[in-house]
Amino acid sequence: MELYFLGTNAGLPTTQRNVTSVALRMLEERRSSWLFDCGEATQHQILHSPLKLSRLEKIFITHMHGDHVFGLPGLLSSRASQEGSPPLTVYGPAGLKAFLEATLNATQSRIDFGLEIVEHSGGVIFEDSQIKVEARALEHRIESYGYRMTEKDRPGSLNMELLQEWGVRPGPEYGKLKNGESITVNGRLITSDQVLGAPKRGRIVTILGDTRPTPGIHPLADGADVLVHEATFTDEFADLAHKYYHSTAVQAAEAAKKAGVGELILTHFSSRYKDQDQLRPLLQEARSVFPNTQLAIEHQTFPIRPSAQEREKE
């Protein structure tokens, strides 16, 4: 499980950064990636990345501003032109369906794979045996959501040494023990407790849309291993941030600290910060409040690690 940033700029593209999109890669876990937001030219960014359009399983839209959705029709059309792409679901606020239908119909774009469009207004919007996705409204000029992905706890590891000593071979017996059942081998009763380690806590990743500081962030970010938070401005432009319903780096760090997250990744930077050098003050300001902070960098991978306190438990 890792994050791969495809666009980290606010409002419009620059020569240095593209408009917003980030992928949650879960190749090991479910052989697919999820996309969060899809600004114009996200498919172009994907061409220069290890991601594959056909492996995209879900796309979550935080809000219907153009710099977060104008890449959707093109990305879906290009994915459709690749034969054998599996179905894909797009989640987002009201208006998403009309936008996609209008653009795809006007251009007579044929989407051959199963395309499901789910408009939501928060709550648990997806859940299966591996992962749960909750959405919650933030505070932006228009309806904007954050998404909290909670991975289900995974069974602990089997004690292979002990199993070998007791003569249990890999096979269906292993599955039973993992499921908490007991088995009898060579006349010996072996209980799951004896050979199964503690379950591994599932990781939590929270990815927010554009927002001012708002109490709604807390339940989304509470105890998350990684929080992706917009940081459009440095502290000096706190007034602008408020006026345009955005956050400063310090405000993002305060939210991270309050929610007790493991790691904070800042993204969605104003075009006024031209390059990595000019972004450094955002990082410094955030770290003064919440030390374990990173700046999102396009075409870089950020692994989702269980946060420190959990690692100690294991």
Added chain:
Amino acid sequence: MELYFLGTNAGLPTTQRNVTSVALRMLEERRSSWLFDCGEATQHQILHSPLKLSRLEKIFITHMHGDHVFGLPGLLSSRASQEGSPPLTVYGPAGLKAFLEATLNATQSRIDFGLEIVEHSGGVIFEDSQIKVEARALEHRIESYGYRMTEKDRPGSLNMELLQEWGVRPGPEYGKLKNGESITVNGRLITSDQVLGAPKRGRIVTILGDTRPTPGIHPLADGADVLVHEATFTDEFADLAHKYYHSTAVQAAEAAKKAGVGELILTHFSSRYKDQDQLRPLLQEARSVFPNTQLAIEHQTFPIRPSAQEREKE
């Protein structure tokens, strides 16, 4: 007057080429540029070019396929975010208005400059004292147009040596002579005929949308100084070209030859041709029919020169 190619690939972007867009730069003539088609990430291409969004005066859409229009909403939004952008008109087939209204409304994009959307079905769609634009239907899977830009003849140059000899100073007298009027200086009657060279023939540029070979190309391209023609495939895939309503390089060259154009520029290449090397057969095949052929290259400038026969006349 020159062409600047922003996208030359058919259907979808590749790591080498973007989807279709070409600018007609007329900085000397009218201090503006016109855009023909606007595939996704055209605004990104413009960021890496000498073009300026604020200097765009008109955008002509050849047809409503996604790879020719998905860049429009983002480009217009970014242009609107630059203060003081002058008005802009977008021309295109039926469906353009609904597409733009749906995308801009769904994303609450505020377009502060005067945005006029003109849907047409061919004919003279624009004319002023400098230039005339005629559109005509081609033969594609959906309604697709070519555009013929005819520059008006410009007055000839004044004979500066003679004027100096006769003591005529630069000023309103020059304007009168250029307008065909006579003047009297130092008691001498000077007629326009005596000092004004032959008028310069306006240039003709024809830019086609996606099309199969069709008689409609002839009136659009007849005697054009430069013809921009799609060449999706090499001759070997003539069947594919026909099936998908596209042209081969040879078919483009045949149209150029028949219409007696000055120069042919091929564009809109299939993704199967990965780089300049792999495009070379298209050029060779076209040149075997029409020698004065070029391949469109992104971020390169192609000047519009009066074609040879006209230059001889001058």
